Amino acid sequence: MHISSFSHLSQLEAESIHIIREVAAEFENPVMLYSAGKDSSVMLHLALKAFYPALPPFPLLHVDTTWKFREMIKFRDALGAKLGIKMLVHINQEGIKDGLNPFSHDPGHYTDVMKTVGLKQALNHHGFDAAMGGARRDEERSRAKERIFSFRNDEHMWNPSDQRPELWNIYNTRINPTESIRAFPLSNWTELDVWEYILFKRIEVVSLYFARARAVVDIDGTKILVDDERMPTELRKKAKEEFVRFRTLGCYPLSGAVSSTARSVSEVITEIKGAENSERQGRLIDVDSIGSMEQKKRKGYF
Amino acid sequence: MEYPLDKKKALLRILICGSVDHGKSSLIGRLLYDSDVVYEDQIDAIKSETSEFRNENTADLSLLVDGLQSEKELGITIDVAYRYFSTIRRKFILIDTPGHEQYTRNMVTGASNSDLAVILIDARCGLQPQTRRHSFIASLLGIKKFILAINKMDLVGFDRESFEKICFDCKTFFNGLGDIEVSCIPVSALDGDNVVTLSSKTPWFHAGTLISMLEEAQIVSKSNTSQFRLPIQYVNHISSNLSGFCGTVASGFVRKGDVVRILPSQKRGTVKAIVTYEGELDCATDGMAVTLIFDSEIEASRGDIFVHEGQGMMEGRRIDCTLVWMVNNPLVANVTYDIKIGTRICSGKVSAFHSKIELENLTEQPTNELSLNEIGQVSIDLEDLLVFDLYEESQVLGGFIFIDRQTNETAAAGMITGIGKF
Numbered sequence: 137m138h139i140s141s142f143s144h145l146s147q148l149e150a151e152s153i154h155i156i157r158e159v160a161a162e163f164e165n166p167v168m169l170y171s172a173g174k175d176s177s178v179m180l181h182l183a184l185k186a187f188y189p190a191l192p193p194f195p196l197l198h199v200d201t202t203w204k205f206r207e208m209i210k211f212r213d214a215l216g217a218k219l220g221i222k223m224l225v226h227i228n229q230e231g232i233k234d235g236l237n238p239f240s241h242d243p244g245h246y247t248d249v250m251k252t253v254g255l256k257q258a259l260n261h262h263g264f265d266a267a268m269g270g271a272r273r274d275e276e277r278s279r280a281k282e283r284i285f286s287f288r289n290d291e292h293m294w295n296p297s298d299q300r301p302e303l304w305n306i307y308n309t310r311i312n313p314t315e316s317i318r319a320f321p322l323s324n325w326t327e328l329d330v331w332e333y334i335l336f337k338r339i340e341v342v343s344l345y346f347a348r349a350r351a352v353v354d355i356d357g358t359k360i361l362v363d364d365e366r367m368p369t370e371l372r373k374k375a376k377e378e379f380v381r382f383r384t385l386g387c388y389p390l391s392g393a394v395s396s397t398a399r400s401v402s403e404v405i406t407e408i409k410g411a412e413n414s415e416r417q418g419r420l421i422d423v424d425s426i427g428s429m430e431q432k433k434r435k436g437y438f
Numbered sequence: 439m440e441y442p443l444d445k446k447k448a449l450l451r452i453l454i455c456g457s458v459d460h461g462k463s464s465l466i467g468r469l470l471y472d473s474d475v476v477y478e479d480q481i482d483a484i485k486s487e488t489s490e491f492r493n494e495n496t497a498d499l500s501l502l503v504d505g506l507q508s509e510k511e512l513g514i515t516i517d518v519a520y521r522y523f524s525t526i527r528r529k530f531i532l533i534d535t536p537g538h539e540q541y542t543r544n545m546v547t548g549a550s551n552s553d554l555a556v557i558l559i560d561a562r563c564g565l566q567p568q569t570r571r572h573s574f575i576a577s578l579l580g581i582k583k584f585i586l587a588i589n590k591m592d593l594v595g596f597d598r599e600s601f602e603k604i605c606f607d608c609k610t611f612f613n614g615l616g617d618i619e620v621s622c623i624p625v626s627a628l629d630g631d632n633v634v635t636l637s638s639k640t641p642w643f644h645a646g647t648l649i650s651m652l653e654e655a656q657i658v659s660k661s662n663t664s665q666f667r668l669p670i671q672y673v674n675h676i677s678s679n680l681s682g683f684c685g686t687v688a689s690g691f692v693r694k695g696d697v698v699r700i701l702p703s704q705k706r707g708t709v710k711a712i713v714t715y716e717g718e719l720d721c722a723t724d725g726m727a728v729t730l731i732f733d734s735e736i737e738a739s740r741g742d743i744f745v746h747e748g749q750g751m752m753e754g755r756r757i758d759c760t761l762v763w764m765v766n767n768p769l770v771a772n773v774t775y776d777i778k779i780g781t782r783i784c785s786g787k788v789s790a791f792h793s794k795i796e797l798e799n800l801t802e803q804p805t806n807e808l809s810l811n812e813i814g815q816v817s818i819d820l821e822d823l824l825v826f827d828l829y830e831e832s833q834v835l836g837g838f839i840f841i842d843r844q845t846n847e848t849a850a851a852g853m854i855t856g857i858g859k860f
Binding site: 143144145148150151157160184189190273274280296297299300301303306308310311312324326 | 447448449517518519520521522524528529531543544546547550551671672674675676682684685686713714715716725726727729740764776778779780781833834837838839841846847848851
């Protein structure tokens, strides 16, 4: 018996690569979800490593709600072009037709239609049998119990009380034709691991994660960035310049900024180590009711 | 190329188990809370839940741990949950499995991914049958290091004699489980004594805190062999005449220039390069996910295994193994299941039941089937020749799962103990 000399990041990296390769080997039509956020950036980096010198044998998919930060969309398009990986973008046109808007509609309903339903539409349309996502178990308590290979029925629903036991690093990937698997290569990473990895590997992330003076509006205690002219005028009038950054990114009207002076990856790491609030606190869609993430995941959300 | 990454902080996976009412959730809550990974908003969320579900107004640290809504109402955890925290010296993953006996399958699952087990014992009750069961299962899955947290020491007045009596009982019991390292520590999870901070109430105890034990525990590899094994996970068609063979090194190491054999075909190849995104490596060791390129075209596919020339593996069409049954439909002889071992899938059926383990008293009984949560010793007949290691040598190439061909469920966890006799 010998002593393992791996550092925690190289161990996490090797495990994630193993998971990504297992998806590529076992499924006929897998896809990797990509959001332009930091977790996606790390997951994509791991996918590039897993198949180097070839490109990953699957496309990326971005479920675009049309309300993402403008910089994320620019970043996504530039990255797809640079890497030469197929970047699929899906927008739920029914939600657009209904004029769904996170400022005037219930955030829970908006998220369900534009993200959950949008994701399901895209998966069905392309016939993907496995979708990799950058979710981490440390983000939220219901995620902490989800398997790395998470079975979804023909409605993309998750049943937390009927999950396949996951032993060693052997993953049961067996499904019937209409069913699918969501695989989470970053399950065992924490927010801090992600940032340390970004630092060591010099992974590019959107600048929204770093502090600078930005025009934000305080909506019920949450600082919302004035990202475009779609923010209602009466709100925009209240905008103030503040030194802020984002810990988590989604739709701009639903992602709260935090006061910060961290302008670089290493300053972000220092800040996280001393943080009093968790990463998802800035996410308005999670706080509407107790167990809200679990309810969303049961319906097919990531 | 910096591999391992320059930040030298190891990862330790801890299986934590104990009876529902021995304070396990409080202990986990305490480890998370005192090591500062619980954020203010999470504490607020717990306070709101505490009042909604339990009609109290103080934060119940155990609620940090009891994850899913349906379970929160019952006040217990019923599945495998993962918690993360770190200190300056280590990153920890706490694998939480329920204390209730009918959930053997969850414990087995948690133990299969753990380096060390922390077993909670109520200082008022001492060594209970359930403690024996948990320890037995964890040791069956290959865990070699145990920390016994004797909890609720506040309720026995931090009495040294009570503690030492329990330690003695436990060590006697563990002696019968084989080559295992056992440490005991007196704690009070509720008040935090000896969890993260040293208690002034146990001046007679000199082995530090639970967290210092976890920081100092040696992390050992999942394999006991130093022989090179690499199960091919994925064949990467890099170009029309160049293939890369991807996989995670299961044990030992491989160097550039090594002659390797492909099992089961016995064909040979010379490693031309160990390719990674950050450059070529001279050597790849246990646990690394790499890609091998050979100096000439070789025939190998997913499920085949690379070994060093001159170092064979066991092979056979009948294996003896310990099997843990995990689904409602009982296991009977001569029903075919798919078996996933390493990166290979084959088929096989149980041809003989040798015994089952009575978890109540850890004795062996004759049987001709296994029901949900039962553990037995069986022989399996395989449809094709299987190349494998014994589980005690390699968890990667000696551990397997059964997949039900009708339901696709993971029906069993198996550990190979020997070549079966015909």
